[in-house]
Amino acid sequence: MTDTPELNDPAHQLVEAARQLFVAGVMSHSGHANLSVRLDGGRFLLSPGWVRDLRSEQLATLNLDGQVLDGELKSAGAEIIAMHSIVYRARPQVGAVIHTHSPAATAFAVAHRPLPCRTEPMLRFGQAEEVPVVPWGPRGSDVSVRGVAEVLERRPTTAAVLLANHGLLVFGADAQAAARLVMAIEESAEAEIAARALGGAVDFPDGALEAVRASMARVAS
Numbered sequence: 001m002t003d004t005p006e007l008n009d010p011a012h013q014l015v016e017a018a019r020q021l022f023v024a025g026v027m028s029h030s031g032h033a034n035l036s037v038r039l040d041g042g043r044f045l046l047s048p049g050w051v052r053d054l055r056s057e058q059l060a061t062l063n064l065d066g067q068v069l070d071g072e073l074k075s076a077g078a079e080i081i082a083m084h085s086i087v088y089r090a091r092p093q094v095g096a097v098i099h100t101h102s103p104a105a106t107a108f109a110v111a112h113r114p115l116p117c118r119t120e121p122m123l124r125f126g127q128a129e130e131v132p133v134v135p136w137g138p139r140g141s142d143v144s145v146r147g148v149a150e151v152l153e154r155r156p157t158t159a160a161v162l163l164a165n166h167g168l169l170v171f172g173a174d175a176q177a178a179a180r181l182v183m184a185i186e187e188s189a190e191a192e193i194a195a196r197a198l199g200g201a202v203d204f205p206d207g208a209l210e211a212v213r214a215s216m217a218r219v220a221s
Helices: 010-024 081-090 103-110 120-124 142-154 175-198 208-220
Strands: 033-038 043-046 060-063 068-070 096-100 160-163 167-172
Touching (some): 010 043, 010 096, 010 175, 033 175, 043 081, 081 096, 081 142, 096 175, 103 160, 103 167, 103 175, 120 208, 142 160
Antiparallel strands (some): 033 096, 043 060, 060 068, 096 167, 160 167
16 A cells, blocks of 8 residues: 555644554543654644644644744643754654653653663664653753753663653654654553562563564564
8 A cells, every 4th residue: 555645744644643642542631742743854843732633733833943933832832842842953863752641651750760661562662771761840941951951962772751740752753653652651651560569570681672673674574
């Protein structure tokens, strides 16, 4: 089956990613989140702060300096612009950023505890290491944004961070990849919490990442 122009449209991809997150049941009760997708080196599309039943006409186009080029954002949405643009600046290969308040992942953020990588979906979908915690700062503040930038510099291979006392920030090659990782992280956080009742989660054996990569390569070949 060939791709249709709609499937290749960044706005459609972002809206579809939001829909998939709700279908997967990984969103907070309020449905609060924000998603963005890169358009080119200097522009990205950004959703409003509540994304249940998101529509493409609700998206705004911004540049990396935070200027709204098309559409509009209410003040609550404007607060998070820098959180997205700092990721695009730091990671030229990133094509999409998703911020959620996924309940189990947010529990780790509230506890200021990194989320270990102990489930295979996390390995497969791009987070083969623990998800680090960014120190708390008011949403969208210089303190918060600097904290994200510092962790990205210190952890150059992480594809996600936990925002202390706040939630989860994930980034990927495109909106679908970022959404898959949100799901994998939320499932892993749930499993990590549940495993404590059974004596605690156990690390992968040495070489697990390489084994998973080899398995994926065999299927793809």
